[in-house]
Amino acid sequence: MKRLAWSLLIANVLAAGFFLARDHWPTASAPHSAPFNVDRLSLRRGDAPAATPRPSALPVEALCIEWRGLAADEFARVREQLKTMAGERVMSFTEIPLATRQWVLFPPLPSAEAAAAKADELAAAGVQDVFVVQDGPWRNAISLGLYGNEEATARRVRELEGKGVFGTRVELLPRQGTDFYFVVRSDDPDTLKDLGAIRQAYPNSQQSRIACPR
Template sequence: MKWLFLLLLIANLLFYGYSQFAEPTAAPDWRSREVNADKIKLISAEAPEPGKPGVDSAATATEPKPADAKPAEPTPAEAPAPLAAQDAANSCMVWKGLPERDLLRAKSKLKALKLANAPAEQLISDGPTKFWVYIPPRNTLAEAQRKGDELKGLKIDDYYVVNDGGKWQNAISLGIFSTREAADRRLESLRTVGVKSAVVRERGDGVHSATLSLSGISSEQKEKLQALAAEFKGTTLDDSRCSR
């Protein structure tokens, strides 16, 4: 038995000596096995406080609306106006150069067209003072026409009888001049051939032409307006931008 005891003692001594002098084994480096360790975030296991989004808040935010949900209906202000109404509201014209003597007749004919809006009227004077050679108004239109026949007998054809219903109704116009000298020369030539009733006056105190702005015009009314304007020589009818 002594030899068994000695054998175990020797074995223990050898193991002790080896453990004292052998190099210790390096501890394994677990960090080398980590992947994207800087992107890992710890999440608390506690329930989120009321009012704060939890882990599933993103999924809840992107959750689709029910299939039967109806889109919001537009308010009455957003509803587009009928196309015909838009065309009428945006169709405007301007009628220029209407002589004062023809203004009442033109406005009377416009009433027959039954436009959506009444015409806006702008009265225009001749500008700088002019000088009018004329025969004062006769009592009746027939008298004025007889006076015109007398002028024709004197070979004076450049005149017209005023018939606009205004203050100069039944007067006989013999010319409008830009200077007093030219008007006086005309007056002298008339007296030379026997016209004694003609006189000269300044003509800068009244309205002599008008412009009418028309709006709310349909396509059919536009054609009738063009035909109407053709009846008044020297006037123009043009498309215009509608005021807002």
């Protein structure tokens, strides 16, 4: 009996100690999460606001200057000056005849033999004023006549088509002894300004801004 009483007393002491000590045990830590701190809030890289796109650059408009009124010797000197400028800058120039003729022709054939055969074929169809070009950039083309105006040229083309000749073309050729002028083209306004400075040495010539030929 005395042993039972001691056993109950020890059990009560242990139970009391358990409940008293439990209040001092560390609580299980919750999953770690940083406190929401507005002052330290930062956006992830993927959430960064998109940069405002820059407006695309507008295409640069080509500028053209027409340069007229140069004497024959002046024209030759200016040609060399323009060649030098074209080698140093982004620009080009064209020599335009003041007076032209219109050349009706059949485009170059692969060989002189083919051109001769085509000329015979045209002659057999009743086409007159036919000859094969022997040299130059139009070698082996077939000349079908030179005309002084568009009306005469158009009449010739209609005549040829009436005889079954198609595929002709019209080229402008300078008239013999005609004067020329320059058309200078560049995307750089400073280049065209420099042309004005060069013109001071040729006071009888004129420069004017024009729409660039297409």
